[in-house]
Amino acid sequence: MSYNNLEIFNEEELFNTLEDYQKEIINEIGYSEKDSEEIAEIWLNASTSNTVAFGTRxxxxxxxxxxxxxxxxxxxxxxxxxNERQKLFSKSDITHAFFINILTTAIAPVVGTSATFLTPVIVLFLISVGNVTKNAFCL
Incomplete structure (x- = not known):
């Protein structure tokens, strides 16, 4: 996996970074029939009552x-x-799981929720982007 080429957007590998219970819930929501972003929003709608105090009002x-x-x-x-990006680049071989872990751990406090809650949302967002290069993604 290369961060600069953003091979992080491989759907199967991203989906496999999720815990089994998260995959199960996402499959129950309708992963094979619905758009990834729609599933992410359903995940949030089902769970945001716990995050209302953190800016989702x-x-x-x-x-x-x-x-x-x-x-x-x-x-x-x-x-x-x-700091988080330095930690990411300190590894010579960045796996999907390591990338998702660093990303969710960094973003969770900024948006006011836990990394565990946020992980499926971030994975689904990255899946929705598809396989692109960093330059295409960052335009």
């Missing part, structure tokens, strides 16, 4: 948009998440 859609914005900042903005 104005709408769950805004919460999802904030998560996407932070993922894009993490990947594209060299001045954001500097």
């Amino acid at each position: 104005t709408g769950k859609k805004i919460f999802y948009e904030n998560i996407k914005k932070e993922v894009i900042r993490f990947i594209c903005d060299e001045n954001s998440y500097v």
Whole structure:
């Protein structure tokens, strides 16, 4: 896996970074029939009652948009998440699981939720992007 080529967007490998119970729930929601972003929003709608105190009062859609914005900042903005990016690049072989772990751990406190809750949303967002290069993603 290469961060610069963003081979991180491989659907099967990303999906396999999730815990079995998360995969099961996502499959029950309708993973094979629905768009990944739609599934992410359903995941948030089913669970955001626990996050209302953390800024989602104005709408769950805004919460999802904030998560996407932070993922894009993490990947594209060299001045954001500097320490976390250094930790990521300190490894010679970045696995999908390691990338997702660093990404969710970094973003969770910014959006006011736990990394465990956030992981499926981030994975589904990255799956929705598809296989692209970093330059195409960061335009």
